[in-house]
Amino acid sequence: MYLIPTEFAKAFQAIKQTSLSHSTCKVVIFASCLSIDAICASRMLSILFKKNLIAYQLIPVVGYADLKKKFSALDADVSNVIFLGCGGMIDVESYLEIDPQQLVDAESVVYDENGQTSFRFTRQVYIIDGHRPWNLDNLFGSKIITCFDDGGVDTNLENERAAYDVLVSIGSDDEGEDEEGEESEDGGDEEEDANSDTDDDDELDGSQESRKRRKSGNGKISKKRMVTSNEKVIDAYYNQGTTITTPVTLQVYSMLSTIGETSLEYLWFTIIGTTSLNSQYSALYDRCLPLLKDEVKRLENNSSASTGFVSGSKKSADSTNVTIDKDYSLFLLRHWNLYNSFFYSSYVNSKLQLYTAEGKKKLNTLFARMGISLTSAYQNWYYVDVDLKRKLPDMLAQHLQKYDYVIRDGFLRNYGYHGSVSASEFVESVTALLEYDAGEEEEEMEKRRRGGTSNGATEEPDKDIDQLIARRESQYVVNFWKSFDALADFKAIQRGLQIAKWQQKFVFDKGLEIFQKKMIKDLRVFRLVVLKGDFASGASISDTAKDGKGHDQIDAAIEIRTMGASKVFRNPLMLTKLGNWILDSCMEIDASALPLIIASLDTETDTYLVCGLPPKHRTSAEEADNIAMLNTFSLAFQEVANTTSTKARIDSFESSIIEIAKEDLQSFLERLTLSGLV
Incomplete structure (x- = not known):
């Protein structure tokens, strides 16, 4: 099953309800080991659980084999398992060999007046993963797995859901009809042999039976065509290729929003997780950027209103505010020099072809046109003239007009008198x-x-x-x-x-x-x-x-x-x-x-x-x-x-x-x- 963003609070409340009253650890988080996005999300959940006095265990996993090994070693008392940055594209029940029948809580079984049963499971698995395509068994075929959806299931997977439901229903029908179908087939063959030399009335009866068999045969052909057509829909979905559609940190932050637990610290980790996807999924970053900017403004305004102090207007030793500021596609500009930041920028280096002799001449010419001396270009950014720092955005906009991403809006976090780090620089450091x-x-x-x-x-x-x-x-x-x-x-x-x-x-x-x-x-x-x-x-x-x-x-x-x-x-x-x-x-x-x-x-x-x-x-x-x-x-x-x-x-x-x-x-x-x- 799955939850849409407005329902994420249900997952947290369920985890809290089944974990808080126990002295032992009931929550285990598996985080993708090589994903900055998942690392930031695990940090966010760690802070949340500590604040709510929920005992948990955080386990980094390298790959699927590592995940299966560590999952199988879990204590039977673990009630809630959370996957961060993994699990969305595999059939979790099948791969991890989870038998839902063994996880039924016997004390919770209730029979209603119609003889129907309702019960709870002793363990729930929550998948917070931006990788796509989803494995449809996780979304539509499991009662112990809950997927955090970014809103795309109801919007984009209507056909796939319909096809999945048809295939499941046909599979259920076939299981019940297998034995009956075999008996009917054998009986038909015997009747045909026995009636081969009968009179006209018998021939008439035989024709009726033949028509019944043909009708049954047509039904099987129709069912086969239905299976084939729906399997094509599912295969087309799985075969389209893989991508990431939403940051894990943004999904966790959405859950925090629904329970009223947002803060500047959580938001900063969300910004870092989202920014870490920019190099490979720039369209995803561009789509999330306005949302993050609005949230920064909201939290900064709330902070200013409650304290009467305009955040960012002064610098103090303990100032750790986040601001929206100009960001550059220049590598670690605030912590290097202008020349190296240009030269070792993946974006600028490829655009100007700086790996060639001609490209290096272009870079020197560019500095000359902007009126930046080599002395300033090789000077550590911290010591560069303040007037040059202020004019740099206009210089770049004027001389690099065709390069859209050299200057763009980004985020900057201050660390008091220690300095400041932009989100992109923070990502480079953690990576x-x-x-x-x-x-x-x-x-x-x-x-x-x-x-x-x-x-x-x-x-x-x-x-x-x-x-x-x-x-x-x-x-x-x-x-x-x-x-x-x-x-x-x-x-x-x-x-x-x-x-x-x-x-x-x-x-x-x-x-x-x-x-x-x-x-x-x-x-x-x-x-x-x-x-x-x-x-x-x-x-x-x-x-x-x-x-x-x-x-x-x-x-x-x-x-x-x-x-x-x-x-x-x-x-x-x-x-x-x-x-x-x-x-x-x-x-x-x-x-x-x-x-x-x-x-x-x-x-x-x-x-x-x-x-x-x-x-x-x-x-x-x-x-x-x-x-x-x-x-x-x-x-x-x-x-x-x-x-x-x-x-x-x-x-x-x-x-x-x-x-x-x-x-x-x-x-x-x-x-x-x-x-x-x-």
Whole structure:
């Protein structure tokens, strides 16, 4: 079943009623481990449950296998299970092997005067997930699963619901008619044999029976056609491709609104979760932006009215207000310098093709036309002349008129005298913490400090694939908690900003190398980039400081350890970031809108991590809402993997990510090219 936004309070009241009166933990939250949106939503629910004295457990999960393992280990007394950022696209009852009959509360069974029974279940599962398409069994076929709907079910799924109901009713009829149908069929055959030499009257009776059988046969044909036509409706819905239609944080905030629990803190987490989807789902962000702006204004006005103090008019040590401010498609502008913010901006870099020699000349020319000296361009933003900061929006609007997204409305949060961070910068910081693995580096430094040897000197590398996967997933969980804690720790956010700069440089260095070595292959239906072990193993980048005239001053190597020294692009977040930058750049070079497959080799497991990204189109801000970002790779990957002997593993909540054995990659790509599914 499902709840529309105005009914979300029912879910919270049910959770509160079944959990508050118990001393043991009755609520478990499963949160998608690699989603900033889900991490923010889990933080919001954590604050809500603590405030209402509801004991809960938060469990980060990496993929479906991890979810199934941890779900099966739940205590039988757990009454409420919440999925954040996962579960919406699978048949939860079937996959997690949930038997509703075993969850019936025997003490709640009541018989009415007509002999009908009503009862409660000892456990309810709540799915808060923006991934689409929905699995229709969750929406329409389960009494223990409740889906938080964004309003799209009643509006957009009328045909699918009707088709689902028809198929369920036909399935129920067939179960009751199977035995009767078999007996009738056998009896008909015997009668036909017995009456083969009868008189005219018998022949007449036989004709009547024949007509009955023909009528029954026509009924079966009609039912078969009905099944086929309705199955086509369901298949068309499932096969349209995957996307995200609403942020998880926005759904949680909607629930908070219905119970009167909104606050600036909840709203900030909602803004962060929504902003985290902007890079891949810009139309979704644009659709949510007016709602978030209205809510900021409402809460700020309420705060001003209650205190008599206009929020944002003064700066104090404990000021943590959120304001609507100009945001830039320039990477970490408030925490870097103007030149690097331009150069390492995915949007600006691809538009001006700054990865080429000609593009770099364009950037220097652009600064000259805007009247910005290289001295100012290389100066840390904090020390840039106030007059230049004030005029910058007008300068960009004048000289970058055709680039709609360089300047746009965004959100800024102040942290007293410590400074301020925009929502987009906050997202970059938390994402960097989620991607970054300093575990091996710290462990090695600790061993050296104690006089021991490093891992690579004496220890045998772990070759057990299951152990390697388990170790990697455990690191994802560690990073989840680092990111979770950073949401309320400004010092951690500052550290994340520094890591984000290094990672962005690394991605751009590798992206430039991909273009220089012409590693992008056009396979007619999609573009392909394959990163071999030697390409992804280099983890150092050049961090060159500049003097006031733009000349090299210091050239220092920074070691990047993202999931280990040679594991940078084994992290799906980093691989997706590189893939999106390649797509943006290709869009400016070639008008053909082709999707991209990017694969990175893992030398430890001899597998490729393969990510499929939908095509990007040149759109203006007004046209963006008309472009549906549907990813068809999710269906294609599953179909090809199931119909071939490919050794593959599809476990990510993002179904367009798959792991393939090294020796099977070529045949998999060939079959995918010919499948017609992309």
